[in-house]
Amino acid sequence: MDPIRSPALGSSVHIAVSSSLLFPTKPRSxxxxxxxxxxRLLRPQLLLLRCADTSTRRSPAAAMLAQTAETTTFGFGxxxxxxxxxxxxxxxxxxxxxxxxxxxxxxxxxxxxxNVAIRVELCNGSVGWGEAPVLPSVTAEDQPxxxxxxxxxxxxxxQNPPMTLGAVLTEVGRLLPxxxxxxxRAGVEMALIDAAASSIRIPLWRLFGGASNSITTDxxxxxxxxxxxxxxxxxxxxxxxxxxxxxxGKDLNSDIEVLRAIRSVHPDCSFILDANEGYKAHxxxxxxxxxxxxxxxxxxxxxxxxxxxxxxxxxxxxxxxxKYNISVAADESCRSADDAHKIIQGNLAHVINIKLAKxxxxxxxxxxxxxxxxxxxxxxxxxxxTRLAMGFAGHLAAGLGCFSFVDLDTPLLxxxxxxxxxxxxxxxxxxxxxxxxxxxxxxxENLS
Numbered sequence: 001m002d003p004i005r006s007p008a009l010g011s012s013v014h015i016a017v018s019s020s021l022l023f024p025t026k027p028r029s030x031x032x033x034x035x036x037x038x039x040r041l042l043r044p045q046l047l048l049l050r051c052a053d054t055s056t057r058r059s060p061a062a063a064m065l066a067q068t069a070e071t072t073t074f075g076f077g078x079x080x081x082x083x084x085x086x087x088x089x090x091x092x093x094x095x096x097x098x099x100x101x102x103x104x105x106x107x108x109x110x111x112x113x114x115n116v117a118i119r120v121e122l123c124n125g126s127v128g129w130g131e132a133p134v135l136p137s138v139t140a141e142d143q144p145x146x147x148x149x150x151x152x153x154x155x156x157x158x159q160n161p162p163m164t165l166g167a168v169l170t171e172v173g174r175l176l177p178x179x180x181x182x183x184x185r186a187g188v189e190m191a192l193i194d195a196a197a198s199s200i201r202i203p204l205w206r207l208f209g210g211a212s213n214s215i216t217t218d219x220x221x222x223x224x225x226x227x228x229x230x231x232x233x234x235x236x237x238x239x240x241x242x243x244x245x246x247x248x249g250k251d252l253n254s255d256i257e258v259l260r261a262i263r264s265v266h267p268d269c270s271f272i273l274d275a276n277e278g279y280k281a282h283x284x285x286x287x288x289x290x291x292x293x294x295x296x297x298x299x300x301x302x303x304x305x306x307x308x309x310x311x312x313x314x315x316x317x318x319x320x321x322x323k324y325n326i327s328v329a330a331d332e333s334c335r336s337a338d339d340a341h342k343i344i345q346g347n348l349a350h351v352i353n354i355k356l357a358k359x360x361x362x363x364x365x366x367x368x369x370x371x372x373x374x375x376x377x378x379x380x381x382x383x384x385x386t387r388l389a390m391g392f393a394g395h396l397a398a399g400l401g402c403f404s405f406v407d408l409d410t411p412l413l414x415x416x417x418x419x420x421x422x423x424x425x426x427x428x429x430x431x432x433x434x435x436x437x438x439x440x441x442x443x444x445e446n447l448s
Contacts, residue, residue, distance in 0.1 A: 076193075076207050076365075080166030083196055086123035087157040087168075092116045092150030092187070093447040094143060095131060097386060100415045104223040106249030106278030107137040113384050113414065114143045116150050116184065117442055120157065120191040128195025129441050130392070132187030133357045133383035138332070139183045149176060149184040157188075165196050169362055179335050182358050183383070189361040190392045194437040201436045204395035211401025213432045215394050218243035218272060219409040223250050226261035233262040233269070240427035243270040243299070245407055248287070249278020256290050263296060272405065274302040277332055281305055281312035285319050292324055300379070300405055302353060303331040314348045321350065329353050329379055329405070340367045344374045351377035351405065356393055357385070364396075372402065379405035387411045387419040391438040394423055394430050418442055 095117040103110045118130040132146050133139060141149065153175050160171065169189060176185035197207050205213050219241045221232050233244060244262065248255040262269070275284065284304035291298065301320055305312035310333075317328040329351035330343050335358045343349050352371050354364050371378050380397045382390055390408050397403050411417065412425070422440030424431045432439070 079196060079200070079207065080169065081164060083165045083199065084162050085165050085168045085192065085196065086162040087120055087160065087192075088123050089121040090119070090154035090157045090188075090191075092118050092132070092147055092154060092184075093444070094147065095386065095388075095418070095442075095447065097418055098415045099384070099413055101413075102222070103384060103413060104250075105247045105274075106223070106276040108135065110135065110384055113386065115385065115389075116143065116146045116187060117388065117447060118150060118154070118187040118191040119442075119444055120154075120188075120195050122195050122199060123162075124199060126195045126198040127441070128191040128193065128198060128437060129388055130187040130190030130192075130194065131385055131389035132183045133385045133389060134183065135357075135383040138383060139357060140180045141183050146184050146187075149181055150187065153184065153188050157192075165192065168192055173360070173362060176360075179358070182335065182360050182363070185360040185363075186356040187389070190356070190389065190438075193361060194392065198437040203432055203434055203436060204392065204438050205399035205432050208396050208399030209401065210399055212398045215398045215403075215406050215408065215430050216428050217394075217406045217408045217430065218245045219412060219428065220245045220247065220274075220407070221258075221262065222247045224258070226254075226257045229258045230261040230265045234265040237266040237269065241269070242428065243272065245272040245274055245302075245409075247276065248273050249275030249304075252279070252283050252287060255287060256294075259291065259296060260294065263294070271296065271298040272300045272302060272407070273298045273304075274331075275304045277303055277306045279304050281309070281315045284312075284316045288320055288324055288326065297324060298326055300327050300329055300351065302329040302379075303333065304328065307332040310342070310346065310348060314346060317347075317349050327351050327377060329377075331355070331381065334367070335359060337363070337366055337370060340370045344370070344376060349376075351379050353379040353381050353405075353407075354403075355381050355383065356389065356396075357383045361392075361396075368400065368402070377405075378403045379407060381407040382410050384410045384413070386414065387417060387422045388438075388440050388442070391419070391422045391432075391440045395432055395438050398430075398432055418446075 095115040097113040099111055115134050116132040120128045134141055134143050134146055153172060156175055172185060172188050197204050219236050221229050221244055236244060304316045313333060320326040320328050327350040330349040331353035334340055334343060334352050340352060354368060356364050359367060380393060380403045382393060390411050394408050397406055419440045422438060
């Protein structure tokens with residue numbers, strides 16, 4: 001029997017899951033085997049994880065889809081309590097991909113992706129894929145550390161008895177706690193959730209709320225010369241990108257020249273400025289003053305000052321909003337629920353940038369809910385990932401439908417795409433048409 005029965009969009013959805021997925025937790029023997037039981041029909045009350053903010057731009061078709069999502073969507077919260085996970089294989093391997101050109105930001109320079117791919121296989125044969133990004137100065141892990149942590153977590157998953165998805169994710173959080181292991185935690189959580197969604201044959205965007213099955217992303221111009229920036233901006237204009245995210249924060253005067261060069265070839269684009277902690281507060285304000293004199297108003301100013309410069313973040317946020325009506329986003333300044341509460345209580349920023357690699361999936365969902373309750377805006381971004389991690393984040397953003405800013409472009413900056421399947425990218429638009437999970441996978445044997 002198919003796990004999903006939804007003859008019409010407006011109909012209710014029930015789950016029929018084989019008991020090979022749903023059986024009581026019990027001690028296991030040394031060798032794992034998959035018990036066979038008669039099928040069992042479950043009809044749990046499914047809870048939706050949805051965002052109240054409706055500022056994400058959607059097509060009429062997507063809007064209609066969102067209106068019917070309440071009766072056709074699985075809830076992640078409910079699935080955590082009803083689906084039993086039994087991991088029989090789990091492994092992390094290096095995922096190395098060169099960039100098309102060096103990726104320079106205020107705090108680091110990268111010429112290749114050196115991430116960790118995670119593969120999880122369940123007792124019922126379902127496979128899930130995740131990715132732990134490694135970006136120096138942003139993630140705490142380097143690749144060797146990430147591989148070691150992933151190996152330990154994968155070993156524990158195999159040794160664990162069958163347990164609910166929620167219990168497994170809690171155990172992963174215990175094994176890989178805090179910011180020091182956030183990226184690996186995210187990769188393992190992605191793989192488990194992907195495998196869970198594949199088990200019940202639904203795409204992740206439905207699991208996370210069903211608001212839409214597509215997103216529109218910006219694209220990043222790293223720190224380069226004005227000439228190179230103009231070439232990239234012209235290229236992205238031809239490809240249909242209407243929003244450019246410009247990395248700044250290394251040299252104030254050079255940043256202004258790059259902005260001028262981009263404006264000359266893509267005059268109608270919207271700008272997001274991302275300083276990656278590179279400015280002092282007075283420099284950030286000076287940039288805004290100079291841009292205003294040029295007739296340029298960014299739609300967002302991301303992380304203008306150092307992560308721990310709370311006073312500077314407050315000052316830039318208030319000047320930007322009061323003087324120029326520009327929102328400021330906290331990125332590096334928000335890597336925990338405590339940080340989110342501090343930002344909200346101190347009125348330190350207008351937007352929080354959600355990145356799975358700095359928060360983990362469960363941590364990200366927690367902060368999304370905190371931001372929703374406070375009325376704070378939301379952005380979703382990434383480190384430098386392939387389409388494995390970007391596909392997961394894109395599904396999450398599309399399903400929730402509450403992100404005012406989408407910055408999931410890094411696979412477009414790679415010289416090669418190692419991911420098979422997954423989403424379809426048409427310029428700035430990602431379409432999620434895969435039938436289950438996030439749909440992407442790797443030729444596992446090709447990874448060293």
